[in-house]
Amino acid sequence: GAGTDGDLYISQAVVFIEDAIQYRSINHRVDLNSLWLYRWYYSRIWQWILSLTITIILALAFIEKPSSLTVTSDVRYRLPAWNPPCGLTESIELLCFLVFMVDVSVKSYLIGWEEFWKNKWLMAYILTLIVSLTDWIVSLSFFCAEVMRIRRILRPFFLLQNSSMMKKTLKSINSTLPEMASVVLLLAVHLSLFTMFAMLLFARTKDGQQDKEWLVYFRNLPDSLTSLLVLLTTANNPDVMIPAYSKNRAYSIFFILFTVLGNLFLMNLLTAIIYNQFRGYLLKSVQSSLFRRRLGIRAAFEVLSSLKEAPANAQQSYVSTGALLQVLQKVEMDSRCKQAIVRSLKTYSCDQLSAAQFQKLFEELDKNGIKQHPPSPEYQSHFMQKMQFAFGHPYFGYLGNVVALANIISICVVLVMDADKRPSERDDFFLGAINCFFILYYLLEMLLKILAMGLKRYLSYPSNRFDGLLTVILLALEIATFAVYGFPHPGWRPEVMGLLSLWDMVRLVNMLIVFRFLRIIPNMKFMSLVVTTLLDLVKNLRAFAGILVVVFYAFAITGIMLFKGAVVPPGNTRPPFILREPISFKEKCDFMVLFGYLQDNIIYCLLYLLSVNLLCRWAKIYFVAWWLISSVIWVNLFVALLLENFIHKWDRRCHREPVSDVEYQRTVELMFRDVLEEPTEEELMEKLQQHPHLQLCR
């Protein structure tokens, strides 16, 4: 009947508007039951369960068997890691798999059968689940003593497929691959030609004294290739050329030529290529988000307009404000935004909304970036007004910065004076006294500012929140110190009482004071530009960081599997140039694979492996791949994004008017607002016609 149809249309409109808010695609089933399932699937609770499951399955690696997660990494001191009994991690895994199976079935059902066959991500999801389950069964049938667990390498896939941003980024990276491959090929040609040259140049001579270069670095083809590859990472520079250089200075020309061509030209060419490919990436991604938002709104308009009986020959369709109000009540969205829409809806005199008016109403959604600070309190007393003027003035803030600087300098002076003193000789009186004074000043500053601005306005500035929080923590610490150790006096060196020694307390306070000094950042123009760029970058980099986590995880698991038996006992085999501490190879590589964000780590590891003759072919390929992906490609991606962000910001810096009391929340959407193109009506309608489940009347 018409009533059921009406309910359906209302529900469809609600879901489409929610899609628009969340920048989701609207290509899903639109019958009543599916809509209910869809809203449940995207409800906060199910998405939270899904995220939790992904976190749990990824975190399993830290407690599973070959893990070495202990506080200390020194093999001499550390306790054996806890070994969970067989079946514990496996049953957690099974639970996770069950959640994923529900997830994949709901997702597949919602997009519909035809779309499912086109969606490679969903197919891969199902395949991964099947392989993981098979591997899990094999594992259990061997009572957890199987040779290798393939499913552990597959785990990061679950993280990847759950984020649309990450999938989009991966697609972008994928489209850059041909060019990157060309440069890598060029690097390979460069490397192989120079290797042949080197082998001919540093051949074995009849005079045994003279061929140190051959002996150490260019003994055979793999050695030569490795030497030059490591030179490309600059890790063994200049060691690799010293023997030849000390024989004849002219040999250095070979190495200089190799490094200039390889490092300066080809490596930077990679940066240029990646930057060139990613120049439009952010804009494109924001543009497609905008299209999704407009499409969702338009779809809601279309379904609502079919609610009413319109004349068949009417050129324009309309939506009644009543229907929209009904929809708005059911939509889950930011309440401030909803109120604003309802308010502007009520200003319309006419009961009928055209498509353009409908879109205009929802432009409120794009405006969430502008934030008004609450006003200062208005005092009646003349004295209070003067106080308010004095302590609300920027100069009072500058005075606070000067005091913080003075505090930093005093700590620095004490540190320099106490540098060589033994802990027992140290007198904590001076530091205790000045810190006490400074913390009192900070407290006073905070209170006066709250007095001048009012609590609400004070808290609306992030810099004040940062400031206030640290001041409160410092105060609490100081009070705790005095409660336990009494007031400072000369020769104040009490014994340890309670959790922390006095020295540790003082150190903690000092560290917090150093940290608090960062409040000066917004006061320096260039610094605040840099910091806001960096914060933007961090926001835009979430997808990249996710992909990085996926790659790190896969590499770490592969590394653990490859080098399971490679633990070297600390002893004489340790090469002299690498470590002063007796630390095992596994320890080092393990640590590097997890935190190895810099090429040098890996190259040290490679050198180490080479020197203890442990390096099998697989390890070499593993490390070269690691170096290429983590250091070369990822760092270049990062540089490309930074360039993009920074140059855009820099260009706009001059144009933006100084807005006094309005603070922009820095979102990418806002950054590109003046460059974005609004999708045309035709584009929107064409896309709507292609919807696989929605049949529009027109």
Place this chain on the structure above:
Amino acid sequence: GAGTDGDLYISQAVVFIEDAIQYRSINHRVDLNSLWLYRWYYSRIWQWILSLTITIILALAFIEKPSSLTVTSDVRYRLPAWNPPCGLTESIELLCFLVFMVDVSVKSYLIGWEEFWKNKWLMAYILTLIVSLTDWIVSLSFFCAEVMRIRRILRPFFLLQNSSMMKKTLKSINSTLPEMASVVLLLAVHLSLFTMFAMLLFARTKDGQQDKEWLVYFRNLPDSLTSLLVLLTTANNPDVMIPAYSKNRAYSIFFILFTVLGNLFLMNLLTAIIYNQFRGYLLKSVQSSLFRRRLGIRAAFEVLSSLKEAPANAQQSYVSTGALLQVLQKVEMDSRCKQAIVRSLKTYSCDQLSAAQFQKLFEELDKNGIKQHPPSPEYQSHFMQKMQFAFGHPYFGYLGNVVALANIISICVVLVMDADKRPSERDDFFLGAINCFFILYYLLEMLLKILAMGLKRYLSYPSNRFDGLLTVILLALEIATFAVYGFPHPGWRPEVMGLLSLWDMVRLVNMLIVFRFLRIIPNMKFMSLVVTTLLDLVKNLRAFAGILVVVFYAFAITGIMLFKGAVVPPGNTRPPFILREPISFKEKCDFMVLFGYLQDNIIYCLLYLLSVNLLCRWAKIYFVAWWLISSVIWVNLFVALLLENFIHKWDRRCHREPVSDVEYQRTVELMFRDVLEEPTEEELMEKLQQHPHLQLCR
């Protein structure tokens, strides 16, 4: 009289056109004597003398006293360097100074007294000469035993002031300095805050066993600062965090935070800033060159137009073709270009040239980039035509590439097989035989190509010239080998005869064959794009390279002066991690300062210095300055230019039509041709009115 005036105008026009050709400024004296002096000053011979003088005065450092230029750098084997007697280098220097004095006086006279006071470069030139001469007199009065020679640090200035490109580039770099200084300040703040944090975190503890981190890296403020500064260059990563990490894994967070913020963010921010500043640099420089050219031509037109008696009320001035022909005969320019101008001048029916026509004639100058290959010979015989088709076909070139690849592979196989053999066991027969075969093929290929294309067309391609030259050299080497050692046969291991042993001959041939393999580059699309970008870059980088030479030279001389007495005898003081060879510090640093294009070298040196407790405060500042300038700033400048060049090229790659037989010479002017703006008539005339020495009638 009119005749003298006529001569003057003709001479002025000649000089202005020559200025336009060479992109020189026209702001110089324009009377007859000055013009003669001007043409003599910019004549090839005087410019050549000037360049030679600059080269000589810079090269003096290699034979002067503290130099250590010997073949081997090993202090144990090398002979003492030759010490020139006092007065030899000094008299050469005096000669150079005399040349410079002539140079500066002529230059100052030519631009005129008023301009001279505005020209800071000329003043600095004179000041440098005065200081150098004073220092030279002091030197001689001490009989070359003076403490230090200031004039040696000043020498690179002579190189700098002689190149207008370098002066322009320096100005650009100078305008980027405020932003760079901001980032460097940010780095300093980052470094100092983290240093304080580190000193608080890794303080001395009561348990002596636990504070290795404090002992080695964070003992006092200078130590901590140095440790973190070196970490910023990644040279001591991950060594610096190992002691703390082995105590508690959580300490690594500190180091990771420091490196990510410092290395990944701030360092790359520097790249972004420099790139942002240099984005328009190339275009601006080409634009100003174009303006100079148009201005010179216009000035020539104006002086020529005042030759004729024109009606006072004539709105437009004209130049007669006869006068222009007279001028053209005297102008020194590329003969092909001159002929083209004369030819198109003869096609004009009218005797009078307007300003626009005059400019149009000289547009031939901008066209020197397009080069036509001479045609192939036309053979009458049917057989020869077929031959020509077969061997002129690109497939024949591809076959040549395949053969070259086969040769490379065969050499590679022999190298791998012979890798561990002693020289006495090696059998050179196989390599000799196959090389002989391949070289014969190369000869045949060259001859057939010459047959098909004709010698002129063959030589007009750079790839053929490269190919042919190497083939001829290979042939000569092979013939020499056979003449000395006879034909190859199994067990062919003759003794050394003449200059090179058979093995050395074979190695040389093989190296040339590897080098010849680079002929494949133009056949691969992406590779050729990359190579042309790199070649462009090298052209555009000449000014940067010049400035780099200036900076290197100044640093090297300062380094030699600072570390004169720091030669460490090889012995036990050598730290274990840096060198396997007994090589002195001076040797190493000397070598690094001259060739130290990579930060690591300098940091190794710094670590070395630290470890032998030689590091005075000056040395530290010296090395930090060196690292900042050579590694951070220069490398970033390079990356910025590469990005600029490459992105421009990449964008245009799709637009450019494939021109079959016409080859573009890649000049910056051509690259930007479609973006350049022609200066307007008003701009040109305004500039001409401002000329300090030329009074135009109008």
